[in-house]
Amino acid sequence: MSTIEHWIDGELTAGSGDRRGHVYNPATGQQQHEVVLGSAEDVDAAVTSARIAFQTWSQASLSKRTKIMFNFRELVNANVKQLAEIISDEHGKVLSDAAGEVQRGLEVIEFACGIPELLKGSYSDQASTGVDVFSFREPLGVCVGITPFNFPAMVPMWMYPVAIACGNTFVLKPSERDPSASTFVAGLLKQAGLPDGVFNVVHGDKVAVDALLHHADVAAVSFVGSTPIARYIHEQANAHGKRVQALGGAKNHAIVLPDADLDFAAGHLTAAAFGSAGERCMAISAAVAVGAAGDALVDLVSRKAGDVVVGSGRDPASEMGPVVTAAAKQRIEGLIDSGERQGAKVTVDGRGLRVPGYEDGFFVGPTVLDQVGTEMDVYREEIFGPVLSVVRADTADAAIDLINSNPYGNGTAIFTNSGEAARRFQRGVHVGMIGINVPIPVPMAYYSFGGWKNSLFGDKHIHGPEGVSFYTRGKVVTSRWPHVSGPSDASLHFPTAS
Numbered sequence: 388m389s390t391i392e393h394w395i396d397g398e399l400t401a402g403s404g405d406r407r408g409h410v411y412n413p414a415t416g417q418q419q420h421e422v423v424l425g426s427a428e429d430v431d432a433a434v435t436s437a438r439i440a441f442q443t444w445s446q447a448s449l450s451k452r453t454k455i456m457f458n459f460r461e462l463v464n465a466n467v468k469q470l471a472e473i474i475s476d477e478h479g480k481v482l483s484d485a486a487g488e489v490q491r492g493l494e495v496i497e498f499a500c501g502i503p504e505l506l507k508g509s510y511s512d513q514a515s516t517g518v519d520v521f522s523f524r525e526p527l528g529v530c531v532g533i534t535p536f537n538f539p540a541m542v543p544m545w546m547y548p549v550a551i552a553c554g555n556t557f558v559l560k561p562s563e564r565d566p567s568a569s570t571f572v573a574g575l576l577k578q579a580g581l582p583d584g585v586f587n588v589v590h591g592d593k594v595a596v597d598a599l600l601h602h603a604d605v606a607a608v609s610f611v612g613s614t615p616i617a618r619y620i621h622e623q624a625n626a627h628g629k630r631v632q633a634l635g636g637a638k639n640h641a642i643v644l645p646d647a648d649l650d651f652a653a654g655h656l657t658a659a660a661f662g663s664a665g666e667r668c669m670a671i672s673a674a675v676a677v678g679a680a681g682d683a684l685v686d687l688v689s690r691k692a693g694d695v696v697v698g699s700g701r702d703p704a705s706e707m708g709p710v711v712t713a714a715a716k717q718r719i720e721g722l723i724d725s726g727e728r729q730g731a732k733v734t735v736d737g738r739g740l741r742v743p744g745y746e747d748g749f750f751v752g753p754t755v756l757d758q759v760g761t762e763m764d765v766y767r768e769e770i771f772g773p774v775l776s777v778v779r780a781d782t783a784d785a786a787i788d789l790i791n792s793n794p795y796g797n798g799t800a801i802f803t804n805s806g807e808a809a810r811r812f813q814r815g816v817h818v819g820m821i822g823i824n825v826p827i828p829v830p831m832a833y834y835s836f837g838g839w840k841n842s843l844f845g846d847k848h849i850h851g852p853e854g855v856s857f858y859t860r861g862k863v864v865t866s867r868w869p870h871v872s873g874p875s876d877a878s879l880h881f882p883t884a885s
């Protein structure tokens with residue numbers, strides 16, 4: 388069993404702490420690594436390295452930063468397979484899904500390769516007589532990323548490529564459940580020519596997170612994870628004077644109108660609910676079947692859910708892997724139990740699934756619950772597992788009201804053939820990311836990703852233009868180069884343009 392170490396100042400280190408975490412292979416249910424859990428001293432070492440590196444990295448030319456980003460892009464692209472294997476072994480998701488996650492992360496790196504264009508300022512010649520005004524943006528300093536288990540490569544890539552391209556240095560605290568992808572990527576960044584100290588990884592749990600939140604030299608914090616922790620990070624970072632964006636959990640609804648192609652909708656719902664075993668913040672976990680769509684939709688989705696091939700992420704035949712931990716399996720199955728007890732109809736039951744050859748794996752099969760009520764725990768909680776709840780609504784407006792009553796506002800979708808209904812939905816729904824006949828509307832890297840309500844605390848969405856804005860601060864310069872022999876027009880009144 389190997390030990391996964393921190394990456395500080397360009398090299399691996401076990402750090403000073405003696406606490407260790409267990410990293411499992413969810414398909415076999417066996418522990419495969421241990422991970423060092425960082426202490427406040429380890430955090431201080433990483434932040435100090437990043438603070439010192441900022442002095443030179445913030446002065447590196449746009450040209451130099453761009454070249455390194457391009458090199459990094461090439462290296463990630465050449466290592467997609469290896470990264471996908473690392474992700475699959477610790478997270479459990481199937482290899483094709485893991486490769487897809489790396490691909491979506493690559494798109495953010497490609498976006499960051501365009502940093503010279505993204506950081507162009509503005510210039511107003513002769514704003515007043517003999518006076519010009521211009522603006523530009525500068526990096527913040529040491530930026531921190533705290534990330535969840537469900538996208539161990541992609542979610543950190545939403546953050547550090549943009550932060551680093553903007554001239555910041557970075558300390559990443561990845562999930563302690565699947566930490567290896569971050570250490571692997573650190574090696575690629577070094578190979579790409581990134582100076583030591585610009586990117587650091589501190590593994591750990593609450594101890595490391597709190598040390599980062601309290602550290603005086605940390606300028607900004609990006610967080611992605613569950614809502615209670617997102618709220619905590621937002622409060623703590625604010626209280627310690629840091630810029631913060633904290634993305635939280637989700638309960639994503641898809642409305643299916645009776646005029647939709649129901650087979651198309653059912654296929655996409657099945658993929659969106661059970662892909663990655665439902666462990667996606669943009670997974671569809673609630674289908675809102677409107678009027679006559681209901682029974683036919685439940686029938687189609689149930690048949691398709693029953694056909695999903697569940698197995699080890701390494702088996703090319705598998706369409707869905709295990710969930711991340713034994714505790715997650717127990718929690719998900721407990722919520723299905725509660726749904727049944729509270730009156731939902733279980734049309735497909737994934738509890739107690741055993742995969743031959745992987746009897747100790749953390750598997751839960753696709754599960755469909757019909758006749759789910761909004762008061763049930765299975766509806767109120769974010770399950771984060773392969774469970775699709777079907778809620779019935781009489782009209783499209785009632786379905787929109789239902790979504791708007793939910794405390795989360797990450798993603799949502801509508802399946803319909805009516806442009807009018809789709810437009811009413813896109814304008815009326817209180818959610819940050821919307822799909823029209825697209826079940827998982829994750830914005831491309833050159834837009835920004837983020838939800839509303841309890842799905843995001845802070846003002847800025849992540850990556851894209853809002854990412855560049857988050858990782859920089861603006862300066863506006865008003866400048867005059869007077870003619871040496873001209874008369875002075877100095878006056879004690881408040882300056883106005885002339």
Ligand code: NAD
Nearest residue numbers: 534535536561562592593596612613616634635636637668
């Ligand atoms: P989590 O909140 O348990 O952990 C996220 C990070 O916070 C980890 O690095 C973890 O070590 C740290 N952490 C956990 N408990 C902490 C505590 N008490 N104090 C300080 N730090 C703590 O989330 P998870 O289980 O790893 O990931 C799943 C969650 O992330 C789901 O709720 C999912 O919806 C959400 N998520 C949201 C998005 C989004 O874009 N909104 C994307 C991916 C995942």
